[in-house]
Amino acid sequence: MRYIEPHGHMVSRTTDDYQAMAMAGCAAICEPAFWAGFDRKSADGFYDYFCQLTQHEPKRAAKFGLPHYCWLCINPKESEDMALAQDVLSLIPQFINSPTVLGIGEIGLNKNTRNEMKVLEQHIELAVKYDQLILVHTPHLEDKRKGTRLIMQVLKSHPKVRPERVIIDHVEEHTIAEVLDAGFWAGITLYPESKATPTRAVDMLENYAAQRVWLNSACDWGVSDPVAVPKAVVEMRRRGHTAKAIDSLVYGNPVRFLSQSPNFKDPQALLS
Amino acid sequence: MSQPHPLTATAGRSKGQVADLHFMDARSKLLDLAAFLDRLERATGPEDHRVRGLRAALPLLLAAGDDRVAKILHLWSDPSSAPIEKADTKSASGVWPGIQ
Ligand SMILES: [Zn+2]
Numbered sequence: 001m002r003y004i005e006p007h008g009h010m011v012s013r014t015t016d017d018y019q020a021m022a023m024a025g026c027a028a029i030c031e032p033a034f035w036a037g038f039d040r041k042s043a044d045g046f047y048d049y050f051c052q053l054t055q056h057e058p059k060r061a062a063k064f065g066l067p068h069y070c071w072l073c074i075n076p077k078e079s080e081d082m083a084l085a086q087d088v089l090s091l092i093p094q095f096i097n098s099p100t101v102l103g104i105g106e107i108g109l110n111k112n113t114r115n116e117m118k119v120l121e122q123h124i125e126l127a128v129k130y131d132q133l134i135l136v137h138t139p140h141l142e143d144k145r146k147g148t149r150l151i152m153q154v155l156k157s158h159p160k161v162r163p164e165r166v167i168i169d170h171v172e173e174h175t176i177a178e179v180l181d182a183g184f185w186a187g188i189t190l191y192p193e194s195k196a197t198p199t200r201a202v203d204m205l206e207n208y209a210a211q212r213v214w215l216n217s218a219c220d221w222g223v224s225d226p227v228a229v230p231k232a233v234v235e236m237r238r239r240g241h242t243a244k245a246i247d248s249l250v251y252g253n254p255v256r257f258l259s260q261s262p263n264f265k266d267p268q269a270l271l272s
Numbered sequence: 273m274s275q276p277h278p279l280t281a282t283a284g285r286s287k288g289q290v291a292d293l294h295f296m297d298a299r300s301k302l303l304d305l306a307a308f309l310d311r312l313e314r315a316t317g318p319e320d321h322r323v324r325g326l327r328a329a330l331p332l333l334l335a336a337g338d339d340r341v342a343k344i345l346h347l348w349s350d351p352s353s354a355p356i357e358k359a360d361t362k363s364a365s366g367v368w369p370g371i372q
Pocket of ligand 1: 007009
């Protein structure tokens with residue numbers, strides 16, 4: 001079995017996690033920029049974080065034979081502070097040409113505030129200006145449906161945003177259809193308590209087909225599971241899905257979306 | 273609309289096969305839910321909006337259709353559509369606090 005982990009916050013994980021992922025068949029990892037679990041006090045903290053994402057973490061992943069890619073942004077949880085957000089946005093261009101950067105993400109909304117919306121719009125402008133893919137974080141729990149709809153309104157109203165170059169992550173049963181019907185990619189996140197379990201995720205895949213969907217663990221510093229994607233693969237096998245269908249979902253789909261960035265290399269091609 | 277995918281081939285699955293795969297897991301989760309409600313019964317003080325939301329979702333489990341999860345998630349969602357001025361917290365509780 002081979003799979004891509006398209007959303008893992010590896011700076012928060014141990015080398016044991018890298019080892020477990022490599023042993024489970026992981027072929028590449030993509031790391032969106034995210035909240036550290038606490039608010040950073042200045043743009044300097046983000047400068048260091050972007051260095052970590054673009055320079056240090058790829059070396060750590062390489063020790064396990066894993067290509068490591070990243071996405072850059074200030075996440076919505078820290079976007080309420082507009083002054084900080086402006087400082088961080090102005091840092092991004094100096095990192096955007098790093099060879100492992102895939103795009104702008106994970107941007108989006110957290111509590112659906114006006115400031116979060118403004119910073120989201122600025123990130124989208126940045127992505128358009130530098131011709132980057134976009135990875136969107138949708139809000140948690142009761143805020144998700146409203147936030148997903150607001151985010152899609154902003155994306156759809158921008159004449160230069162192409163939905164097939166945007167993945168809207170953390171969809172659940174009440175948001176997945178709207179996201180796919182609007183032409184975007186949808187990410188299903190596997191979490192032990194919130195978001196989706198492997199069984200619910202596979203139900204969604206069976207119900208909505210799997211043409212523009214990926215699965216991810218979104219493993220970070222909180223309760224999360226770096227090998228959640230292979231666990232969903234076990235669930236698909238239990239239900240009798242073919243190896244070919246599973247491979248096209250957990251390997252083929254991420255490769256198809258991510259290959260829209262010239263920086264992403266199909267791991268299979270790198271091996272041969 | 274999205275196109276069909278080989279993974280969608282579920283038409284031939286019988287109710288017995290689904291039960292064989294998932295009944296024990298569902299049984300365990302239902303008992304856990306019952307135990308949670310019992311534990312609440314033995315606790316003191318007013319009920320908060322999260323539990324109100326959970327109770328409001330229970331009838332949806334018995335309704336017809338194959339979209340119970342979506343219906344419950346819609347029930348618990350913030351029904352407003354305009355961005356808010358400012359957030360007083362970073363987190364979410366799991367159920368929209370205004371739920372009746
Ligand atoms: Zn994330």
